[in-house]
Amino acid sequence: MIHLDVPADPALAKVWDALPDARVVGGAVRDALAGRPVADFDLATPLAPEAVMAALKQAGVKVVPTGLAHGTVTAVMAGRGFEVTTLRRDVETDGRHAVVAFTADWKVDASRRDFTINAMSMARDGTVFDYFGGAADVEAGRIRFVGDPATRIAEDYLRILRFFRFYARYGRVPPDPATLDALKAGIPGLARLSVERVWHELRRILGAPDPAEAVGLMDRLGIRAAVLPEAAAVSRLAGLPADPILRLAGMLTGEPLALAERLKLSNEDRDRLVRLVATPGARGSDDDGTLRRLLADHAPADLIGRTWLDGEPDARRRLSGMPRPVFPLEGRDVVALGVPAGPRVGALLRDVRQWWLDGGCVANRAACQAELARRANLPNINVKR
Secondary structure (H helix, E strand, O other): OEEOOOOOOHHHHHHHHHOOOOEEEOHHHHHHHHOOOOOOOEEEEOOOHHHHHHHHHHOOOEEEEEEHHHOEEEEEEOOEEEEEEEOEEEEEEOEOOEEEEEOOOHHHHHHOOOEHHHOOEEOOOOEEEOOOOHHHHHHHOOOOEOOOHHHHHHHEOHHHHHHHHHHHHHOOOOOOHHHHHHHHHOHHHHHHOOHHHHHHHHHHHHOOOOOHHHHHHHHHHOHHHHHOOOEOOHHHHOOOOOOHHHHHHHHEOOOHHHHHHHOOOOHHHHHHHHHHHHOOOOOOOOOHHHHHHHHHHOOHHHHHHHHHHHOOHHHHHHHHOOOOOOOOOOHHHHHOOOOOOOHHHHHHHHHHHHHHHHOOOOOOHHHHHHHHHHHHOOOOOOOOO
């Protein structure tokens, strides 16, 4: 029997005081066994949801009924939420959602989970209950479905992408042939998933420390093409930092805005993806003047991101230590010379700014004012109307 050190967590202890038969389940047990930091604690209990809420309220713990239909409530303690779910068994599944019934059998509940490494539970004394060999799989770096892989996938096709999410973070040995066959056979079911759920999993895959092997396997099985046909350059993941949007830009072969809209990316992620693709690279920029000109027109973070995509560590180092130049003149400086408000003001500013750019963005305000005064006296200023 495996025992873990129970964290000295007063908020968790308070929940356990109310629900002494509850166990910590899922990721917290997996990560503790893997020697990784544990951030969140989810619990399971044989008590019915109504009894769970009553016990928590009696102990002075705030309760939020976050998913009563599936037996889940959230215990709120010290500003933190602990999901507490009644043990369940599947009555019916449709490839994405399940109709469940409550049970008091811990093994039955564990048998409906996706992977062995996620099917363990830990009692308050640190005893780990491992019905399917999850601890050995954590130690070996093996991602294995609970029971028959094809059956687990048919219950919820999102498990295909979840497999690669966990493989990217925990996998150290190749999956067995039955798992590979089930993953490939389940590809048509991916079309039944919402794009939001697909992107949620893809983002976590691309956010792994080194997802190249997992994404490469997705590519070889045809899964990457099914969920991300616009991105094919898997080899470009090598050496990129753990940044999902940057890595997505590195793989992209299609049009970024169309991809962002199809996957329903957030506005922030959409705009960043588009900028990363559109931002000019610093390849071959041997002089600092060229880099300063780029900095004057583009956000430093986008330029630095582009150096990752282009494999330009020297330009990245130089850009990182370079202050962003700011053109020192504004429209009021032109008006102050007696130029009437109108198109000529903008034309003069553009001309002087181009002069400033051509000079490497080093001319100070006084020098730019002098150039402005010189140009303002020219009779033939090119004005775009």
